[in-house]
Amino acid sequence: MSGSDAGSPGLRVTVSDVAAAAGVSRATATRALKGEGRFAPETQERILAEAERLGYVRNTMAAELAAGRTGTVGLMLRDASNPAYGLLFSRLQDEAHRRGLDLVTVTIGADEQGAEQVNALHRLLGMRVAGLIVATGGITAAQLEPFADQVPIVRAGRVETAEGIHTAHYDDPEHGRMLASHVLSLGHRRVVVLSGAEDVSFAEHLRASAMESTLVEGGATVTRVSAGAAPTDGVDEALDAVRDGATAVMCASDYRQLAVMRALRTAGLAVPGDVSVTGCDGILPGADLLGLTTLRIPVEAVAAAAVETMQRLLSSDADSDSSETVRQPFGGTLVPGSTAAPV
Amino acid sequence: MSGSDAGSPGLRVTVSDVAAAAGVSRATATRALKGEGRFAPETQERILAEAERLGYVRNTMAAELAAGRTGTVGLMLRDASNPAYGLLFSRLQDEAHRRGLDLVTVTIGADEQGAEQVNALHRLLGMRVAGLIVATGGITAAQLEPFADQVPIVRAGRVETAEGIHTAHYDDPEHGRMLASHVLSLGHRRVVVLSGAEDVSFAEHLRASAMESTLVEGGATVTRVSAGAAPTDGVDEALDAVRDGATAVMCASDYRQLAVMRALRTAGLAVPGDVSVTGCDGILPGADLLGLTTLRIPVEAVAAAAVETMQRLLSSDADSDSSETVRQPFGGTLVPGSTAAPV
DNA sequence: GTGAAAGCGCTAACAA
DNA sequence: TTGTTAGCGCTTTCAC
Numbered sequence: 001m002s003g004s005d006a007g008s009p010g011l012r013v014t015v016s017d018v019a020a021a022a023g024v025s026r027a028t029a030t031r032a033l034k035g036e037g038r039f040a041p042e043t044q045e046r047i048l049a050e051a052e053r054l055g056y057v058r059n060t061m062a063a064e065l066a067a068g069r070t071g072t073v074g075l076m077l078r079d080a081s082n083p084a085y086g087l088l089f090s091r092l093q094d095e096a097h098r099r100g101l102d103l104v105t106v107t108i109g110a111d112e113q114g115a116e117q118v119n120a121l122h123r124l125l126g127m128r129v130a131g132l133i134v135a136t137g138g139i140t141a142a143q144l145e146p147f148a149d150q151v152p153i154v155r156a157g158r159v160e161t162a163e164g165i166h167t168a169h170y171d172d173p174e175h176g177r178m179l180a181s182h183v184l185s186l187g188h189r190r191v192v193v194l195s196g197a198e199d200v201s202f203a204e205h206l207r208a209s210a211m212e213s214t215l216v217e218g219g220a221t222v223t224r225v226s227a228g229a230a231p232t233d234g235v236d237e238a239l240d241a242v243r244d245g246a247t248a249v250m251c252a253s254d255y256r257q258l259a260v261m262r263a264l265r266t267a268g269l270a271v272p273g274d275v276s277v278t279g280c281d282g283i284l285p286g287a288d289l290l291g292l293t294t295l296r297i298p299v300e301a302v303a304a305a306a307v308e309t310m311q312r313l314l315s316s317d318a319d320s321d322s323s324e325t326v327r328q329p330f331g332g333t334l335v336p337g338s339t340a341a342p343v
Numbered sequence: 344m345s346g347s348d349a350g351s352p353g354l355r356v357t358v359s360d361v362a363a364a365a366g367v368s369r370a371t372a373t374r375a376l377k378g379e380g381r382f383a384p385e386t387q388e389r390i391l392a393e394a395e396r397l398g399y400v401r402n403t404m405a406a407e408l409a410a411g412r413t414g415t416v417g418l419m420l421r422d423a424s425n426p427a428y429g430l431l432f433s434r435l436q437d438e439a440h441r442r443g444l445d446l447v448t449v450t451i452g453a454d455e456q457g458a459e460q461v462n463a464l465h466r467l468l469g470m471r472v473a474g475l476i477v478a479t480g481g482i483t484a485a486q487l488e489p490f491a492d493q494v495p496i497v498r499a500g501r502v503e504t505a506e507g508i509h510t511a512h513y514d515d516p517e518h519g520r521m522l523a524s525h526v527l528s529l530g531h532r533r534v535v536v537l538s539g540a541e542d543v544s545f546a547e548h549l550r551a552s553a554m555e556s557t558l559v560e561g562g563a564t565v566t567r568v569s570a571g572a573a574p575t576d577g578v579d580e581a582l583d584a585v586r587d588g589a590t591a592v593m594c595a596s597d598y599r600q601l602a603v604m605r606a607l608r609t610a611g612l613a614v615p616g617d618v619s620v621t622g623c624d625g626i627l628p629g630a631d632l633l634g635l636t637t638l639r640i641p642v643e644a645v646a647a648a649a650v651e652t653m654q655r656l657l658s659s660d661a662d663s664d665s666s667e668t669v670r671q672p673f674g675g676t677l678v679p680g681s682t683a684a685p686v
Numbered sequence: 687g688t689g690a691a692a693g694c695g696c697t698a699a700c701a702a
Numbered sequence: 703t704t705g706t707t708a709g710c711g712c713t714t715t716c717a718c
Binding site for chain 1: 694695696697698
């Protein structure tokens with residue numbers, strides 16, 4: 001808007017400017033700049049030099065609009081303040097980068113309503129991303145499905161039942177089973193299972209349900225506590241059950257486990273002396289120092305599989321909707337720790 | 344590419360399609376869709392209905408290209424597997440959202456070379472973002488500076504000396520001083536300061552330097568250990584110093600603190616019985632259970648200030664480069680904990 | 687209140 | 703090897 005825009009070079013430099021400076025046409029400049037098509041090596045050299053000198057930065061929007069395709073994959077991420085999501089994010093990035101995929105991310109607060117989720121989805125679709133990786137439970141299959149046949153969609157972390165939406169996810173039920181078996185093997189027969197309610201955290205719900213049935217099958221008595229989103233929710237109930245005779249508290253996430261341990265400490269109960277406690281996630285740095293008995297979820301495997309699947313879908317899109325819907329569950333590793341001990 | 348594209352509606356639906364379906368011109372459809380300009384209410388209703396029915400999603404690239412401006416702010420982020428960055432990311436998002444700013448993020452692995460950083464920068468600039476928030480130390484002022492007068496740039500987390508690049512950052516030296524004062528007040532006079540080298544982590548370097556000078560001024564003897572990026576680097580040296588008589592190990596980050604505590608435990612040394620240990624960051628969930636003596640960095644304040652500054656720059660761009668370069672340091676809070684005790 | 691026309695910056699045939 | 707010519711999908715004066 002000001003007067004002397006031309007003075008300082010940069011973002012408003014166009015191919016035309018570069019072409020003019022190099023004494024060639026726009027088309028030639030375009031080809032030379034991206035190194036595709038035919039052009040004389042010396043011409044390219046000159047063009048590149050001018051671009052450099054002018055501080056030319058290609059306008060991606062214009063380029064992709066004209067080319068009719070996009071080179072980037074959109075990533076919808078859930079609030080990264082949770083280390084488990086932060087790590088997943090990080091690994092997805094790494095993997096994408098390693099495979100030469102460009103990722104552009106939009107996130108949604110952990111507590112956002114549906115409207116915000118859809119908004120974020122549209123932001124990405126509006127950019128006409130080549131594919132979509134969804135790493136948030138907040139968005140439903142119904143919201144995703146209409147686009148599933150227009151752009152490949154891979155859900156990372158959470159299982160998905162909708163047709164056409166591929167997944168690489170944590171095997172939450174299996175995780176619940178593994179932990180429950182461990183607790184059973186330690187001899188516990190009166191156990192509290194503390195988790196977020198189904199609509200609060202589906203993953204926790206899956207884990208907790210599996211824990212419960214495994215425990216029951218193993219002959220244990222289970223007190224199921226379904227709590228809100230806050231880690232401290234339901235902790236009091238769990239403690240009450242402990243005072244009533246329960247010897248172990250199984251938490252559906254490490255956060256709840258930490259909350260329980262705090263409360264236990266405050267209440268003067270020893271872990272694992274008075275009560276055993278388990279969690280699930282195993283991502284917290286320092287968990288080893290606390291000796292947390294938990295389960296390390298396979299973040300790396302899920303990230304790798306998600307990106308790999310996306311890449312495959314991207315390259316095989318020629319032959320229409322060929323393959324089946326890919327659904328890959330990954331199991332984690334039990335981390336025994338010292339917060340759970342024999343009865 | 345297939346036969347019946349028209350069959351399933353969605354991403355290839357254009358305004359023209361919507362306009363045609365509603366029996367109006369493209370211009371009218373555009374106005375009605377974004378609710379700006381003049382149009383009859385009933386016309387709009389019809390247009391909106393058709394858009395909905397056809398599953399129209401505006402092509403952002405085309406829209407912004409035509410409009411000549413962008414509504415999104417670019418965020419360059421460092422690897423989010425570090426909870427401190429994950430949290431910063433999360434808070435930046437929240438704040439941006441609260442202020443109605445759209446953020447699009449690209450990340451760079453923690454260990455990436457300069458080329459990758461520049462690549463990421465260009466990805467964002469290529470999108471012609473309206474502003475840039477940089478939350479990674481990996482990119483240098485020199486790389487940013489050429490663009491500082493074309494698009495507002497705010498650095499979040501790390502201090503910046505370059506003209507024209509605004510910052511909202513952690514007051515690392517002050518943090519170092521606070522922790523050192525605390526250690527001094529506990530009576531320690533032989534202290535190890537363990538940090539990443541200057542080129543490994545500038546923040547750690549700043550903290551450690553401040554710790555060292557504060558300690559020295561306080562009459563303490565300091566053993567400075569400059570380590571590599573891995574948390575375990577330099578730990579052995581630190582332990583040697585402890586065996587030589589040092590009574591406290593001050594770590595420039597919580598990660599190093601955890602590594603030191605692990606090593607200490609392995610070596611059979613008690614904390615804080617045999618030696619006191621401090622960290623810095625205070626972000627780890629569960630840090631309280633470990634009783635870490637650390638310093639909670641003001642992530643929220645930095646995020647809020649960064650976004651607020653960006654918004655101000657965005658709205659006041661009319662009056663050219665009016666204001667001074669904004670530089671806002673924020674101090675954190677000492678978390679006493681139980682890993683540091685009187686000598 | 688609505689439409690026609692001229693691009694935004696770039697790419698991709700097709701000529702030359 | 704290089705230039706010419708159409709657009710990509712949308713926005714935006716400026717007439718009607």
